[in-house]
Amino acid sequence: MEYHYYTTEVIQVIDETLQVKRFILKMSNDVEFRFQSGQFIMLDLPIASTQTNRSFSIASAPSNNNIFEICIVKKEDGIGTSWIWENMNVGTHLQCTTALGKFMLPETIESDLCFIATGTGIAPVRSMILDIYSNQKAHKNIYVVFGNRWIKDILYREEFEALQAEHPEFHFIPVLSRETRANWLGHIGYVHAVYEKLFEDRRAATFFLCGWNAIVKEARDRIKAMGYTKKDMKYELYD
Ligand SMILES: Cc1cc2nc3c(=O)[nH]c(=O)nc-3n(C[C@H](O)[C@H](O)[C@H](O)COP(=O)(O)OP(=O)(O)OC[C@H]3O[C@@H](n4cnc5c(N)ncnc54)[C@H](O)[C@@H]3O)c2cc1C
Numbered sequence: 001m002e003y004h005y006y007t008t009e010v011i012q013v014i015d016e017t018l019q020v021k022r023f024i025l026k027m028s029n030d031v032e033f034r035f036q037s038g039q040f041i042m043l044d045l046p047i048a049s050t051q052t053n054r055s056f057s058i059a060s061a062p063s064n065n066n067i068f069e070i071c072i073v074k075k076e077d078g079i080g081t082s083w084i085w086e087n088m089n090v091g092t093h094l095q096c097t098t099a100l101g102k103f104m105l106p107e108t109i110e111s112d113l114c115f116i117a118t119g120t121g122i123a124p125v126r127s128m129i130l131d132i133y134s135n136q137k138a139h140k141n142i143y144v145v146f147g148n149r150w151i152k153d154i155l156y157r158e159e160f161e162a163l164q165a166e167h168p169e170f171h172f173i174p175v176l177s178r179e180t181r182a183n184w185l186g187h188i189g190y191v192h193a194v195y196e197k198l199f200e201d202r203r204a205a206t207f208f209l210c211g212w213n214a215i216v217k218e219a220r221d222r223i224k225a226m227g228y229t230k231k232d233m234k235y236e237l238y239d
Contacts, residue, residue, distance in 0.1 A: 003053075005044060006031045008096035010088055011067070017152055019074045020120065022059070023088065027066040027096065035099030037062055037131035038124040038208075040236075041070070044095040047083045054080040057210070057236070058099065059123035061130035071123045071155065103210065103236040105131065109139040111204035116191050116219050118147040121211020121238060122155050128208070129170075133163065143171045143198055147191040147215060149178040191215065192222055202227050209235040 012024035027033035035041075035058055042053040060069040075081045088094070105113075105128050115125040125144060132139055148154055153176075160172040175187040175194050187194055199205055207223050209216045216235050223233055 003042065003097045003100075005095040005097055006033070007093050008043075010090055010092045010094075013088070013090060016071070016155060020071060020153075020155060021074075021085075022069055022071045024067060024069050025094075025096070027068070029066065031066075031098070033066045033068070033098070034064075035062055035068070036104045037127040038104040038236075039099040039101045039127075040103075040124070041068075041099060042097045044097075045080050045083050047079050049079050053097075055100075057103075057120075057124040057127070059126050061127055061134050071120050071126075073120045101236070103208070103234055104128075105137070106206065109137060109206075111206055112141040112143070112199075113139065113208065114143045114145065114195055114199065114205050115208045116145045116147075116195055116210075116215075117208075118191070118211030118215050119153070119238075120155070121216075121236070122146055124210055124236060125208065126156055126159075129160075129163065133167070139169070141169045141171070143173060143195070145191045145194050145198075146172070146174045147211070148174065148176055150176060151179060151184060192219060195219070196222065196226065199226065205232060207233045209233065211236075211238055213237045213239050 007028040008025045010023055011026050014022040016022050040055050040057040042055050044052050045054055056070040058068050059071045074085055103124055117125045154174050163170050164172045173194055175191050176184055179188055209219045216237055
């Protein structure tokens with residue numbers, strides 16, 4: 001597939017956790033950069049590899065000002081993310097594709113939405129949630145089941161909790177695999193038990209799965225086993 005590249009500039013870097021950084025990018029004015037919430041871009045990195053493109057989901061809501069956010073976790077010994085950690089600072093210019101992918105909201109939201117994300121897999125989910133609320137898209141119940149290891153890993157926590165406080169139909173459900181009851185009163189373990197319980201009545205729903213491959217694949221199989229079909233599910237695999 002042939003991609004179209006445009007120059008993008010890093011305009012802000014936010015150190016979110018020790019391993020995760022948020023990058024605010026501005027696409028060159030040579031292009032009207034438009035995207036649907038949930039899509040991703042590829043950055044062509046100046047790295048010594050036969051594969052120099054790395055994909056990153058857009059974490060911000062669609063906008064008209066060519067500015068967008070990506071959220072990246074540092075992979076141990078990862079070639080691309082090592083380069084990013086050392087070199088991607090405010091003012092850095094990179095080659096970036098137009099928006100790609102089909103991990104997107106339906107045109108009209110007719111059933112409950114259940115987002116199941118792990119780690120930086122929350123990025124496209126944030127984009128879609130901000131899109132729904134900032135553009136007042138009609139919707140039913142929304143569940144964000146967000147798997148991580150530790151409390152400190154819960155990205156965008158304050159933002160999602162604020163939305164939950166404001167909107168009774170919005171449910172933010174972090175699930176932590178390494179915490180103990182001593183310091184976490186929420187769900188402990190893996191995401192699977194949580195969405196299986198939430199949708200045990202098999203009501204109409206659309207599931208969006210994103211993040212670590214093993215979890216996404218297991219969720220896909222389990223949701224099928226619950227009686228849902230392929231058209232009830234969309235997924236994005238990260239590795
Ligand atoms: C659609 C999509 C969206 C994603 N969104 C995000 C996101 O929002 N945030 C995030 O943190 N991560 C995201 N990822 C993962 C991201 O693209 C990178 O895989 C991750 O950052 C690790 O990159 P790395 O170069 O550090 O690791 P590496 O392990 O060095 O490389 C990562 C991948 O690049 C490919 N690759 C590397 N070298 C070669 C080679 N020589 N030849 C061929 N292929 C090679 C392989 O597929 C490898 O698994 C996404 C992935 C996909 C597919």
